[in-house]
Amino acid sequence: MTQQRPNVSPQQASQPQDAPVGVPTAADDETSLMHMLKLAGPMIVITVSFTIMETVDRLMVSRVGTDAFAAIVPAGFVAFVAGGFAMGTMAALNALVSQSLGAGRLRDCSSYYWQMLYMGAAFFAVVVVVTFPAAPLVFRWMRQPPEIIPLEVTYFRILLFAHLPAVINWASGQFYAGIHRPSLVLLPSLVGQAVNVAANYVLIFGKFGAPRLGLAGAAWGTFIGIVAGAVINLAILFGSEMRERFDSRRTLGIDVAKMKDLLRVGLPAGVALTVSVPCWMIILFAFVGRFGTDALAATNAVLSCTNVSVMPVVGMGMALTAAVGKSVGAGRKDMAIRQTTICIRVAIVYMGLVGAGCFIFREPLMRFWSKEPAVIAAGTQIIICAAIYQVFHAARTVYSAALRATGDTLWLAYISAVGALLILGLGGYLTVRLLPGLGYMGPWIAAGVSIAVVGLSNWLRFRSNRWMEIDLFRERVPPVTPDPPAAAVE
16 A cells, blocks of 8 residues: 655755755755746746736727726726635645745645635635625725626626636645745646637637627636636646655545644735735725726726736745745744845836836826727826835735745734725725815825835834744644655555
8 A cells, every 4th residue: 555755854855856865956045046036937927927818808808998998907806805815815825835845744735735725615605605696786885987887797796706716726826836846837827828818809809609798708718717727737736746745645635723724824814915905906996986987997007007017026925935934944034034135126126117117108008008088198197106106016015925924924914904994995085085186196196105104014024023933833743753654556
């Protein structure tokens, strides 16, 4: 019979599979820029390609009409509220898997993956049942223009069902990053995105005999692409590499203790991501929507442009979470500081340059998205705010990723709530009520201040070194004797 794979030392876990233990490799210096870029490269490719796919989707929808273009982003972000909570919670998977890898607990890595998959599927089954009938109320509460609410409801409801297979893709991406094999995410993600774009083209415009579905076609295209990626991810997880190194088939059973670990670290992270991205966006759209469809369309265009800058840094953040988690798991918190320092320097330079580009080329960028003079005029003003906060956005993203890897997720939930609910929510409301002359710029100014405050606060939190006091496995009792070595099937 096949015996379980043993736990190994952190030094063995760090070695590539084809390198003998103790032999130096080019990737030995895990605090070097080369190592961090190698780890971050696949994640950056995926996030950038996703942004390109999303941009192409929105560009297709913009050709359907201004109403459809005004509806797609608010509806997408409402659908992302539940998704954002789950994605934030799943970020705990990266932290716990990478720390387990650093500590040499390889079977724990795959076990955490399956537990997260079970919890995510159960969560979204409940989300679909609860939110499907409530969709019209949500968009009326956001005071969206009445003419686009039916479009938003249709798009939102289709995306709800896409969340179920998306759980596999989100969890797989965090797992691959956590085991320091981010390249595994390339095939399922790129194939899924290609299928998405192709299906969108066919269904939005009614090509090759398919019905012309408009905005609904974009939602169904997304669903089809997500399913394609999920099928490939499951094939990888059941493949020989995962089975031999992480015992991925033997760890399929339910493990309540690991579920508790994931929830303890993940729930605050889920709250943080929910209020820092989808909730933040919903508040912004709710205030901007009071100024009409043109202001909403301009906001959509600006956010589509700024996604180009933030998505590569989000990919770098996923890699940083994996790197810092592994360093902390191996007891090398000094390495975690150096890894974070490298990433923040790269992110600030990159996003600073993108911010300058957005400011200089603001009018051509808006003309790319719309031919409507009112939309272009509004967008060229709004994008100035977005250009200014880019550097602060770099700090918010990078330091959030580092703190998440250490388990300091309660802090992230707290400061994200302050930024979204207090500064953007209350501040945006006050600008609309007390400074109506600012128009749609009032909520955008509050949004810029929110990002700046959160970015600076995360920087100060990391520098305080309070995260060094956190031990995710403090109550975990190590095995008394090592597991028996792997053996061939008798």
